Amino acid sequence: MRKNVNPYYSGPVSDHFDGVRFFNPDGFPPRGLADLFRWQLGGRRVQWPGRYDSPFRPAKPDTAVDGDRLRVTMVGHATLLIQVASLNILTDPVWSRRASPFAFAGPQRRNAPGILMNDLPPIDIVLVTHNHYDHLDLETLSALHEEHEPHIVTPLGNDTIIRRGVPNARISVLDWGDRLDLDDDIVIHAEPCHHWSARRTSDRRMALWAAFVVETPAGKIYHIGDTGFHGGTNYRAAREKHGAFRLANLPFGCYEPRWFMEGQHQNPEEAVMGMLACGAGHVAGHHWGTFRLTNEGIEDPLRALEAALDKAGIEGARFRALRPGEVFDVPHAPAA
Template sequence: MTSTTGRTSTQLAQRAASTLATAGISAADVLTAGLARRGLPAARALGADSADIRRFTIGSPYERDGAFRNLEPAEPQVDADLRVVLDMARRPGRPRRPVEVLRPDFAEEAGDLRATWLGHASVLVELDGVRILTDPVFSARCSPSQLVGPARMHAAPASVADLPPVDVVLISHDHYDHLDMATVVDLAERAPHTRFVTAIGVGAHLIAWGIAADRIEQADWWEERTIVVGGTSLTFTCCPARHFSGRGLSRNLTQWSSWVVAGPSHRMFFSGDTGFSDRFEEITTRVGPVDLTLIAVGAYDPLWPEVHVNPEEAIAVHRMLTGDRVRDAVMIPIHWGTFNLARHSWADPIARLLPSAEANTSTVVVPPPGGGVDVVHRTGTAMRNPAWWEASA
């Protein structure tokens, strides 16, 4: 059948499916959004509407015509066809054997610089005695509905109830694999003292889910927010990333970001989601080199190189951010192995990352889900079996 515009129904379906290929909105999301408007429970997961978001984003120098833009020149968009969507649902992106999952070993007192990988972009970081949880997603699927959408390829190492007291939840942007309504609402309800730090506009979603506005700090690129926990002051600097945002059919209403968190003695960098950019050198110039980097290394594809770094680019970003500390700093790879979001094999990110790290004098520690590392002392469960991932590859 041919439409009045001359496009076949297959061509229209392929164009619609291309949304999934660029990260963010699956065909299931589109269906759920339509059902949500009819009052189904998934409506709440979509978050705030554009008017509520706009209250926080209006006036940003990085917003034009109601939408945010990357600093780099826009690259030509390449539409994926239906075959890409099918490729992502097939076996190549999944592990061949069950993934080792450890029960996290959380110390009673927060350490100087420790990190526990909880899957995808969720990391519990202990920095100068303060606990920071990045992009917490503990649900079975990263989707507005737990009936459809990308499912976990390994169990969550911990539930919210298993966590030690979390002082700050740090959220990079509003995609479903980084902002999970069920997890953040559970965190807010169980720990009334927990603060939330995020990019401008994203806080509107949290408020829509019942989290009090006075618990939320929002920042635009290069803005700082200070959180004081038990007498320790941490500075959260919202830094550029090269990505996009959106939980429904409208994109880029909220800002996306990377973050530098600086305490009295240590600094860490959290990439969120990003493509490669030379602007990461500017972060080091403005804020200083960091001791720990959490950098996304998965979900890359030739069709969307501008929004997800590949493993070699991740090492380059790590070196930009650590500067003269590169020999002592540690990188922990994130955003791989938990959800199947691209066409590369399950182990490809780490199989490529480690040789690049060795060639570039960079220290990379690859924890299994639930594994941790003490960056200062180079100890922890992540150090006991560094080749654990090979058993699942």
């Protein structure tokens, strides 16, 4: 691949696209291969158990949730089923055994999906935040399309990747700041987050990454698949633009070592700061305990989250570290 050719997206230069690659304004790109080898060969990786089973049995969701109810069910990692306003929304769906381009190598699931694929309700919308393998899984998207034909919403360039595995998928593609009006009551916005993208070493930052805001009659939902904290800039911007959120789905795992991960994965303390900065009444915490991607122990995020919530004076019930199969019926009013 020639370095000046983007295989996924062609469009005008913007404040986060240089004509070939996307970037984080006033931020920084991912570290290079030398730093990757330094991390991988540096040791200090806490061993994970071969299995980390959830205490919850696989959920069997209702067909729909309506009225002012809002329900989130954890599947695993960043895959959540959001049920609101009679819609069923999946985020970054991954049912595969590995988060990897290979069936025989790469990060392997430590627990079973919290919903069996056959027990899913009719899926209306799929949100794909970016193209890393733990968030964009073509095998899962193909299975979902075959059974549900959902409307997939994703940032610029990811549609090209998805169509390679699901040629007939219905896809809406958004840039940061774009909105998708599904009907009079449901609007999806794509907003900035501090991250990056790649499916291989030669296509870094050639497809966009994004967070999503979902406006519903039951309240606003802020979903982030992956992000570095970036001084809270994007959290504050989201609150200024959209107001407070009934629910934020925030990653809080996969964060060590900090010198390598700070720009792409926030830690639990930063996730709590993000919760406050965006004005979230409640948080569904994700991106921990399923795929071993970084150095911390499997339950280290839980202990760090508890300490961060205590330090901030926030009740633990407001920031739920969800396990596969766990169902979270989100209170309507933000907690005091």
